[in-house]
Amino acid sequence: MKSLIKKHINTNRTPVSDASNDLVSEVAEILNGKIIKSRSGSEVLTWIIPEYFKCHKAVLKRLNGDVIADFNKHPLYLWTNSINFKGRVSRSELESHIMTDKTMPDAVPYHYKQGFHIKSSNWGFSIPYNVYKNLNDEEYDVDIEVELNNDKDMFTGVAEAGSGGDTYIFAAHTCHPGQATDGLTNVALLVEIFKTLQKMDLKNTYKFIFGPEYYAAAAFLNQISGEELKKIKGGFFLDLIGGGLQPAFSTSFQGNTFVDKVVEHVFTHKVNDYEKRGYREIVGNDEMFYNGPYYNIPTVTLGEILPKGYHSNDDNYENINFESISQYYNIIMDVIKIFENNSVPILKYKGPLCLSRYNIFIDIRENRNAYRHIEALQILTDGKKSYFDLALDTGADFDFVLDFYNKLIEKKLVSIDKKD
């Protein structure tokens, strides 16, 4: 995971770029996925795929040669999809071509707007406020040499694990030049998840969609059949994982679907301190496509609260918290465990089970909660409720419920509804 992040972190991953396409290609190769190609300038749903962008050089200098901003030092110095410009500009003319952020005075902020425009019309540099405030010279030299055209394709990757049952989708974006947790770390985490899933014997189907934000979701949805769409029961969009801040999730637009309940259950039982927010309230992103008009797939966002260096070069490799990435690995595998194991148990006995006879006795004085859960689980098992329903009804953790019923199945005291 670390090598994938290191290799791609400082590349100029604008929406349609060799850098984003390279990341998509590498992930598709690791997971044996396929690539959907969308031509820059073409229409996908109601969106137009942005221009292909490649920067050859971009330097802002004082007349004495001192370099103020250099794309080769960090891709964020140049605005996404900046147009070509070479020449000498006055201080006042330069003003409208500079982005800076006083709230993070040493950081290079991310100027992304033109990445969403059909045609770029401006050039510009992002610089730290502490550099900006000392721009007292009368004139500056600008040298920007880029390729900006509709001649190339944007890549969207789709990888799969399993082939039956219901389908759940997972998405993360490959764009955002020179940034770590806004996109890249989430892609790297899903690579690890799907490597694990592809080794498992699965009941359901899981799809991983990776490409530039918004446009990859549009490209994926644009080509799915009605039949495929019908099978998709829920989606997850991952963003900002790895900042080491408080874990958070945003509910789907519907707010109370099976995927919402499963995510909340896992957070309640496995995460000490977390934040639950409404639809698109951590940071709005691709879920607006998946969970948007017509498709309306209930999609939960998994992430963290916004970090201080959000959308700047402070979102870098050194600041990645790998522990929070592995915490999310466990959260997602716990969510998938529920999808994979949620069956409907049917009791094969009447009356309270003689627990000690079957070696599953729990002393109420030693573990009151577990004792009460076992009692309630047996009473509430009606041949209709699933393990997950029973976990919600009793307040027990799904793992506890699954473990209890597995013991009863082993002793032939419970059977599983084959329909499920």
Ligand SMILES: [Zn+2]
């Ligand atoms: Zn972003």
